[in-house]
Amino acid sequence: xxxxxEDYRSPAVPALTKTLLEDVKKIFKTTSGxxxxxxxxxxxxxESALTNTLSPGDRIISFLIGQxxxxxxxxxxxxKFDVDVIESEWGRGANLDMLAMKLAADGAHTIKAICxxxxxTATGVTNNLAAVRNLLDExxxxxLLLVDGVSSICALDFRMDEWGVDVALTxxxxxxxxxTGMGIVCASPKALxxxxxxxxxxxxxxxxxxxxxYKLGNYWPYTPSIQLLYGLRAALDLIFEExxxxxxxxxxxxGKATRLAVEAWGLKNCTxxxxxxxxxxxxxxxxxxxxxxEVVRRAWKRYNLSLGLGxxxxxxxxxxxxxxxxxxxxxxxxxxxxxxEAEWGVGEDGGEMIEGDVGGDAGGEVREKVxxxx
Ligand code: PLP
Numbered sequence: 001x002x003x004x005x006e007d008y009r010s011p012a013v014p015a016l017t018k019t020l021l022e023d024v025k026k027i028f029k030t031t032s033g034x035x036x037x038x039x040x041x042x043x044x045x046x047e048s049a050l051t052n053t054l055s056p057g058d059r060i061i062s063f064l065i066g067q068x069x070x071x072x073x074x075x076x077x078x079x080k081f082d083v084d085v086i087e088s089e090w091g092r093g094a095n096l097d098m099l100a101m102k103l104a105a106d107g108a109h110t111i112k113a114i115c116x117x118x119x120x121t122a123t124g125v126t127n128n129l130a131a132v133r134n135l136l137d138e139x140x141x142x143x144l145l146l147v148d149g150v151s152s153i154c155a156l157d158f159r160m161d162e163w164g165v166d167v168a169l170t171x172x173x174x175x176x177x178x179x180t181g182m183g184i185v186c187a188s189p190k191a192l193x194x195x196x197x198x199x200x201x202x203x204x205x206x207x208x209x210x211x212x213x214y215k216l217g218n219y220w221p222y223t224p225s226i227q228l229l230y231g232l233r234a235a236l237d238l239i240f241e242e243x244x245x246x247x248x249x250x251x252x253x254x255g256k257a258t259r260l261a262v263e264a265w266g267l268k269n270c271t272x273x274x275x276x277x278x279x280x281x282x283x284x285x286x287x288x289x290x291x292x293x294e295v296v297r298r299a300w301k302r303y304n305l306s307l308g309l310g311x312x313x314x315x316x317x318x319x320x321x322x323x324x325x326x327x328x329x330x331x332x333x334x335x336x337x338x339x340x341e342a343e344w345g346v347g348e349d350g351g352e353m354i355e356g357d358v359g360g361d362a363g364g365e366v367r368e369k370v371x372x373x374x
Contacts, residue, residue: 017219029158040182084111284321293315
């Protein structure tokens, strides 16, 4: 990404964009979807999904299970949709029994879309999208399925075509491990069809402007970030080199390892059932006499380690460990210089930690050494 700007109308940028649009479909597991690379964040990608497919007043079902689903619902309400909210306790997944009841009662097909966050980053809850699709099929319901895959796509099993997802979206800064600034939205043929009649006001996010330029072969209705495009190329190459399914398996392994660590600490996962455990983020509940924000602050100060705060309803109660993107198990490929093994708690094989031995600032210093070596 560390390169000069280029003229986006030069021949190189459309050629690069063409391959990106083809390749990005693979991370959504779609052959029929149409992707849009939009200079925005996840929030803009939400807006793009909603305004291109729906009209003000449309009834939509939206699951409230944590801070990000809450923010999406807020956007849906501000865009004047008639939002039918199905709420779950934070730490639980989408209430699909309630969805089944609403679908069963909607013979007139007043529900135009189901909006669901695949992985709720605030609580570490992953929803079962295949089950949502099965319900829509069971009730032969034509509602669009709009999915926030911000903290799932490219890290968790995600199958746009197989699960009949109509709009899927993510942001560059999550599993792609890029800087923030690109919203990646993928629309099914049914979603593109819906965009022809959707009356929501949209300008910057209008898919039609992109589609016009796709036809012309120069792809961009307005200026893209050249650096992010090259970054996306590199991120996709890394993912394909490892193999998308291996990337997903790596996240599953690291997710499980994180949960085992939390268990070993004697702490509780905020996610209440195994079926919802997230392989990209773990929200850890702290004992009531501890403020989780203090854990986050100390981790940062002592260990240069970035944990996530508890948000909104779970503020002070949980901290979050992110385990998504271009990360690995350990630093075993890096030689750690240890001055006094006993003091550091590093065993002969260089990997074994002796319980309780790395306390205070010691861990932070080990980390500093590893960082220096890198
Ligand atoms: N959706 C989910 C699941 C998220 O985790 C986030 C941000 O973390 C967003 C949406 C919003 O994305 P952004 O902050 O890029 O606008």
